Amino acid sequence: MRRLFYLVREAWANMRTNRMTTIVAILTTAFTLTCVGIFLLIYVNLQHAAGWLQEDVKIMVYLEDRLSRDGRLQLELMLKSDRMVGSVLYISKEQALTEFRTQFPADSHLLEGLGENPLPASFVVTLAQSFRSPEAIKEWVEQVQTMGGVAKVDYNQQWISLLAELIGYIELAALGVGILLSAAAVTIIGNTIRLALFARREEIEILRSIGATGTFIRVPYFLEGAALGACGSALSLGILKVGFELFRQQVQFISRFSEMEGLISFFPLSACLALVLAGTALGFTGSVVSLLRVGEGRV
């Protein structure tokens, strides 16, 4: 018990003795992890948005004007009996016009001069939960497009594909930046530990002379590295949270994006804990690398 207490106390003493380097190490680690965190936050939110869009995918099946009422009913029946279809909503030409006027009141005069209602009747189709993959949607759309009475089939898959592509790029960037900045964090913490080792080299000599094992000598430095990493990552989460809240406030102010507010979210608690653990692991790795480099790892 006293041995454990001694090791923890030594780690704490190390940090207090080299207070300035400890603070600098925590701040720089926090800064590098914040950079990684920004990418992760964007990535997580885009993933969330992509999932939401995928869930909300609506397929517009526009009907030919010459399609009879019986033909339309027959087509509706066919769609409803399709196992891939979750729901079908019919929108008549008149309903489409009303909706257009409601949604775009300033532009409704454009249709006045045309005389006849140019908007087509349509079915709004939502596919069943298990058939919402991009491939399944594409296959279904191609099949419906060949049906008689169908003028055009439209859906927001382009947006989904674009978003998926963007997520892919951000994933790559996050990975690249993550690896680079993690290496930087390891180096920073490693150098802090090296300074601590240098400052306490006489003490290490004394410990060796009285029969301390290599592990006993190294453990306080491992603990110090892990503590620096944990503090750095916790601070980076704090910075990210403040930044995120400021961003959310801005979104609230701009009425055009006010709907976005409900879509963006911060890391869940489990992810926060995972990030602190990752920071701890980086700090630990920094001290291991440092101790091996100065030969203490082979005491």
Place this chain on the structure above:
Amino acid sequence: MDAMIQLIHVSKWYDRRPALSDVMLEIEKGEFVLLMGPSGSGKSTILRMLIGEEQPDEGQLFVQGKNVTKLKRSEIPYLRRKVGSVFQDFRLLPKKSVFDNVALPLIVQGVSEKDIRRKVTEALRAVGVEHKRDQSPSSLSTGEQQRACIARAIVNGPVVLLADEPTGNLDPELTGEIIELFKLINARGTTVVVATHNHHVMHQVNCRVISLMQGVVLPERAMPERVGV
């Protein structure tokens, strides 16, 4: 008698300059031995080899029957726990109290809190600095610092006590006190080896003297009586 320390044809070179040349030495269990010689004669090299800090280029060393030259790196700390070391510069940790300094070898070994308290108190009492237990080493006189260093060396009951120029920083009066302390420790059964260039020490202790000159052991002086208290 059993041999506690044995050096068999030990040689060591530093940059092609011989530090020890074919040294043959045997120190019995419970003996008090003075390693005498001027600076650079090889005294400290022998002591460093006995705690595995250095390896001979030739020959073999045994401590309590264990071949030190064959020890793995990971086994060396366990050898050092059986061999107490006292240094000329005391090597006490300035930011720790006297008690904590003396407790260090026991903490390293994972001794229980209760035993640490008991053993450290006993060691401090044996060297006469029990009243200074809560003070920092810097507030102690040089003689007291050396006593604290000796307490740390004996706190875990080593079989051998090695002292490298332990009186180098002390005046003649304090030198006498420290030598008396070594005699007491030796009387309790611990083998004591003191390396010194101070000839006054030789007159204060009636023991075996091994003289070294330029890495060579000179024929021993006849001082047959062992110290006994």
